[in-house]
Amino acid sequence: MTGALESLIEIVFGLFSFAALLRFMLQVAGAPYRNPVSEFSVSMSEFAVSRLRRLIPGARAVEYAPLLWAWLLECLLLAINLTVFGMVHPTDLLQFLPWILAMGVVSILRHGLYILMGAVFILAVLSWVNPYSPVMPAAEALTSPFLAPLRKLIPTLGTVDLTPVILMVIFQLTLTVIVGALEMLVQRLM
Numbered sequence: 480m481t482g483a484l485e486s487l488i489e490i491v492f493g494l495f496s497f498a499a500l501l502r503f504m505l506q507v508a509g510a511p512y513r514n515p516v517s518e519f520s521v522s523m524s525e526f527a528v529s530r531l532r533r534l535i536p537g538a539r540a541v542e543y544a545p546l547l548w549a550w551l552l553e554c555l556l557l558a559i560n561l562t563v564f565g566m567v568h569p570t571d572l573l574q575f576l577p578w579i580l581a582m583g584v585v586s587i588l589r590h591g592l593y594i595l596m597g598a599v600f601i602l603a604v605l606s607w608v609n610p611y612s613p614v615m616p617a618a619e620a621l622t623s624p625f626l627a628p629l630r631k632l633i634p635t636l637g638t639v640d641l642t643p644v645i646l647m648v649i650f651q652l653t654l655t656v657i658v659g660a661l662e663m664l665v666q667r668l669m
Contacts, residue, residue, distance in 0.1 A: 485564055492556040498523030499549035500590055506541050510620035514613050524548060546587070553590075554583035581665045585658060592654045596647060598622050603643040622646070 502520035510517055524545055531544035557579045561567040567575055598621040605612045622643075629642040 485560070488559060489556065492552050492559075495523060495527075496549045496552040496556075496586075497590060497594070499528065499545040499552070500587060501594055502528070503541075503543070503545040503549065504591060504594055504621060505617060506545070508620040508624065510617045514617045516614055516617040520545075549590070550583050550587050553586040554579050557582055557586075578665060578668045581668060582662070585661050585665055588661070589654065589658050592650050592658065595621060595625070596650045599626075599643050599646050599650070625649075 498520045501516070502524050505517050505520060512518075512521075527548045528542070528544045531547055532542060535543045535547055537543060558572060558575075561575060561579070562569045562572055572579075598618045601614060602618040602622050605615050605618065609615075625646055626642050629645055630640070633642055633645065635641070
């Protein structure tokens with residue numbers, strides 16, 4: 480029963496954190512607001528972002544409240560996992576606060592890479608199946624800053640563009656090597 484409750488909590492927190500982080504990333508990428516992905520991320524995070532916006536103002540047409548909300552959710556999830564599921568007594572949670580805050584940053588980095596990998600995958604599939612999908616502008620906005628430099632270096636083979644595959648390998652290596660190293664470094668803090 481505890482495993483099911485832990486999974487349910489992680490799914491709920493993860494969904495809201497994912498939506499807030501996706502909202503932030505779409506704003507940074509300059510994705511058009513009128514697409515299903517942007518509308519989903521805004522509707523899932525607006526209740527909290529509207530309140531956090533008072534504390535953290537945006538700059539250069541990007542609001543940082545969604546990023547803060549995603550990070551707070553990740554930190555709260557870590558605190559819940561530590562206390563509710565028996566690793567740390569709630570009164571001792573304060574001494575683990577630096578670890579929770581740092582691991583929250585690592586979680587946000589990991590989730591951001593997952594979002595980018597998903598966007599590359601969606602872009603590749605939709606370019607073959609339905610290039611006029613309403614999701615396509617969001618996927619293009621998220622991936623074009625990474626694909627454009629690769630496309631200058633790697634030519635297409637006939638009509639096949641290999642840059643999405645190469646970018647997925649780069650993201651996976653970044654996830655494994657850099658984010659993995661950061662996670663191990665933060666684990667040593669605990």
